[in-house]
Amino acid sequence: MLEKTTRINYLYDFYQGLLTPKQRNYMEMYYLEDLSLGEISEHFNVSRQAIYDNIRRTEQMLEEYEEKLGLYRKFQKRQELLGYLKQHTNNEKTQQIVDKIIEIE
Template identity: 40%
Template sequence: MKNITPREKKLIKKARIKELLEVYSNLLTDKERKILSLYTDPALTGAAIAKKLKVSRQAVHDHIRRGVNKMERCETKSKLLEKRRKKIKIFLEIEGILSKKELSKEEVETLSKLFEQLKNLE
């Protein structure tokens, strides 16, 4: 298993927050949403966000922690992000099959099964 550098770990964390924001941003206060949106920019640090918004670094950290905790709690209960990932995977499979000019009987059956899986994710 590859060792993850601290920079890579931070980028993974920011990518996770960005995904959570796409699904759960409406749960956040305006301030949390703004700070987390800025935080997901790989070029911005907490200190840079604090300077830009004229708040303390501690305030930025607190808003990030609170906002992420809210979104993670909701994801734990609802699994919307997990379902979204499954849907995307199924859509990509369907797209791959449909990109062929002619479909075999097995491919048509696979498409039917994939559509059923999508229905069950609702």
């Protein structure tokens, strides 16, 4: 469950601009603020089932965006390569450049 939550949070970070305001609100409240479906449904005065359905559809949309665009996959690969460079570089100047790239990421 923790892996799924982490993945959805990353996908949300990359693709939130493609979601509607309602989808962003539900996802933020559920995943970032850790509110229950009941708490979210009370806040918006809709059924728990409506919140659940919207969140599941939004999760599917995020996965489809990732399948098509691959931003999270590319991010993970960059992080892996930067970690490798950081471990295997003896040159101080190169280490500083790698550190700056990691800060940007």
